[in-house]
Amino acid sequence: MRVTDDISGFLKMELLCHGADLVGFGDLTALPAEVREGLPVGVCVAVKYPKEIIRSIAELPTREYYECYDSLNAKLDMLVTLGAEALQMFGYKAIAKTMALVDQSATHYDTLLPHKTVATRAGVGWIGKCALLVTPQYGSMVRISSILTDAPLQCARPVNESHCGNCMECTKACPGKAILGKIWSIDTPREAIYDAIKCRKTARARALQGFGVEISQCGKCIEVCPYTQKYLETED
Numbered sequence: 419m420r421v422t423d424d425i426s427g428f429l430k431m432e433l434l435c436h437g438a439d440l441v442g443f444g445d446l447t448a449l450p451a452e453v454r455e456g457l458p459v460g461v462c463v464a465v466k467y468p469k470e471i472i473r474s475i476a477e478l479p480t481r482e483y484y485e486c487y488d489s490l491n492a493k494l495d496m497l498v499t500l501g502a503e504a505l506q507m508f509g510y511k512a513i514a515k516t517m518a519l520v521d522q523s524a525t526h527y528d529t530l531l532p533h534k535t536v537a538t539r540a541g542v543g544w545i546g547k548c549a550l551l552v553t554p555q556y557g558s559m560v561r562i563s564s565i566l567t568d569a570p571l572q573c574a575r576p577v578n579e580s581h582c583g584n585c586m587e588c589t590k591a592c593p594g595k596a597i598l599g600k601i602w603s604i605d606t607p608r609e610a611i612y613d614a615i616k617c618r619k620t621a622r623a624r625a626l627q628g629f630g631v632e633i634s635q636c637g638k639c640i641e642v643c644p645y646t647q648k649y650l651e652t653e654d
């Protein structure tokens with residue numbers, strides 16, 4: 419067995435056993451070195467929302483959705499920290515892109531290296547018309563984080579094109595008209611498909627109406643995505 423396979427298999431199993439739902443490895447060398455901190459490989463880690471949480475936000479975001487959002491973020495921080503420590507144990511450089519670390523380089527609307535970019539490079543999914551990651555397994559009802567490393571992991575084929583096709587469900591359902599209905603591809607800037615300012619304004623108003631906290635959480639585009647709906651219809 420090659421070292422690449424051995425380390426990749428170990429890391430993936432370690433993350434899945436501790437609660438990750440999807441794990442992927444991607445080659446980041448096409449990105450500027452400064453945004454990937456000089457490291458060539460990205461690890462995407464995804465955890466899915468419980469079905470009942472997503473079903474509950476069909477009308478308005480709920481307090482349970484708000485609390486689950488925070489708990490999934492904490493779970494992701496634990497997972498990427500665990501993964502980075504495992505890679506460091508093998509003698510490789512690894513940076514866990516925890517919430518606190520990402521926040522240091524983020525604005526209200528953008529980050530230097532979005533987790534979504536690592537996810538598409540790792541073959542985990544594509545960017546939907548809603549500007550969220552869409553996965554074949556769970557639609558967009560996932561939270562994601564990432565690890566940067568120089569470990570020789572077995573990288574997947576990147577996803578460079580959208581699989582949304584002619585679907586306009588999230589565009590039609592968006593309460594703030596922030597989704598422009600444009601198809602994403604690897605060279606598409608986010609502002610070409612999505613208005614972050616409109617989204618944030620509407621999400622804060624809907625959260626305040628739904629559970630009394632003015633925070634940027636809406637979730638309507640997640641709930642209506644056909645890939646999300648397909649998963650919601652499966653038996654547990």
